[in-house]
Amino acid sequence: MINQSYTNIEIIIVNDGSTDDSIKFIEPYLDNPRIKYFTQINKGLGEARNVGIRNASGTLITFVDSDDWVDLDLYGMFFLDRMRDKNGADIYRTKTKFRYPIQKDRQGNYKIKSGEMIRVCMTSDFFLEEADAWRDEAWEIMSQRRDVKFFLLTKRPERVADHLPYNWGEGWENIFFNVTTENQQRADERIPILLDLPFRHKGIMCAPFIGPVSIRKYLEYGQIEQVLCDGARPCNYDWVKSLRQECVDFNVTFVFCGTGRRFLKDGRLYKIEGNGLQSQQAYRSGMSYRGKPIHFDLYDDLGYPIPDDRLHVPNFRERCQTCVMKIICNGCSDCGSCEKRERDR
Numbered sequence: 001m002i003n004q005s006y007t008n009i010e011i012i013i014v015n016d017g018s019t020d021d022s023i024k025f026i027e028p029y030l031d032n033p034r035i036k037y038f039t040q041i042n043k044g045l046g047e048a049r050n051v052g053i054r055n056a057s058g059t060l061i062t063f064v065d066s067d068d069w070v071d072l073d074l075y076g077m078f079f080l081d082r083m084r085d086k087n088g089a090d091i092y093r094t095k096t097k098f099r100y101p102i103q104k105d106r107q108g109n110y111k112i113k114s115g116e117m118i119r120v121c122m123t124s125d126f127f128l129e130e131a132d133a134w135r136d137e138a139w140e141i142m143s144q145r146r147d148v149k150f151f152l153l154t155k156r157p158e159r160v161a162d163h164l165p166y167n168w169g170e171g172w173e174n175i176f177f178n179v180t181t182e183n184q185q186r187a188d189e190r191i192p193i194l195l196d197l198p199f200r201h202k203g204i205m206c207a208p209f210i211g212p213v214s215i216r217k218y219l220e221y222g223q224i225e226q227v228l229c230d231g232a233r234p235c236n237y238d239w240v241k242s243l244r245q246e247c248v249d250f251n252v253t254f255v256f257c258g259t260g261r262r263f264l265k266d267g268r269l270y271k272i273e274g275n276g277l278q279s280q281q282a283y284r285s286g287m288s289y290r291g292k293p294i295h296f297d298l299y300d301d302l303g304y305p306i307p308d309d310r311l312h313v314p315n316f317r318e319r320c321q322t323c324v325m326k327i328i329c330n331g332c333s334d335c336g337s338c339e340k341r342e343r344d345r
């Protein structure tokens with residue numbers, strides 16, 4: 001909280017009669033002028049929050065519980081949204097992108113080529129409750145494009161079984177289903193559900209990677225085909241090495257996408273600012289590993305299998321040769337996003 005990129009905040013700590021060592025963790029910060037500290041006999045969460053509200057002097061209030069993860073840009077993003085008169089918590093159906101997978105060019109060809117991969121809702125969650133009303137239409141689009149791979153990512157695997165399309169059967173070949181596993185607790189909650197679900201292609205994404213994760217016992221089932229890992233608050237290199245080794249042992253592709261802003265290596269904490277630099281350092285670490293290729297059986301509009309030589313061939317430019325994402329990238333479409341990352345370095 002004290003390292004937020006947006007600094008015009010006050011941090012109110014309410015110690016609700018804790019009987020553990022909480023105060024030892026709080027004391028070193030009490031000199032910070034942005035921190036207000038209150039203590040009371042235990043009255044429960046609601047009353048603790050009321051104390052915070054009564055003593056807040058700002059116009060916007062958020063609650064951060066002890067098991068919450070807070071991105072360093074959280075309040076900066078709130079601030080920017082406010083300046084633009086937007087609410088980042090709004091959930092809405094995008095106007096132009098939603099049907100993009102079935103849009104055609106002037107020649108009547110799909111804009112997305114057979115064999116390309118589309119990453120769906122990467123900054124949100126495909127299985128959000130608020131999106132239930134639109135999901136059938138999204139499934140319909142994916143069903144129409146059995147020649148394109150769709151990468152789905154969720155933190156809510158427990159909702160998935162009840163929200164699959166009526167014609168799902170044993171699963172569609174073109175859907176690559178992934179769950180996020182930020183630490184061991186989340187891995188142990190979500191991966192067993194992932195293994196039980198009827199998907200033909202499964203992967204996990206340890207992002208933000210905030211604690212050591214061991215997935216060896218899950219890899220033994222042979223269902224997980226890819227593991228992505230992206231560091232966050234101090235990301236320990238030992239966690240990355242150990243997770244990678246498990247993937248290597250099972251010949252599963254492992255991609256270390258970024259170090260995060262704080263990277264702990266050989267007992268030294270490195271501050272690495274900028275997403276570009278974080279991915280560059282991840283590339284230099286040589287931790288990514290190309291395991292067994294993932295083969296998707298893709299079909300044309302008439303339901304015939306498409307041979308590999310008719311599928312999209314990724315086009316890589318010079319800068320791609322040293323990009324950590326190359327292993328899983330569709331190739332360069334000259335969209336400009338990589339240049340933006342370069343500028344962030």
Ligand code: SF4
Binds near residue numbers: 320332338
């Ligand atoms: S297109 Fe961009 S993300 Fe993909 S490999 Fe090239 S530089 Fe990396």
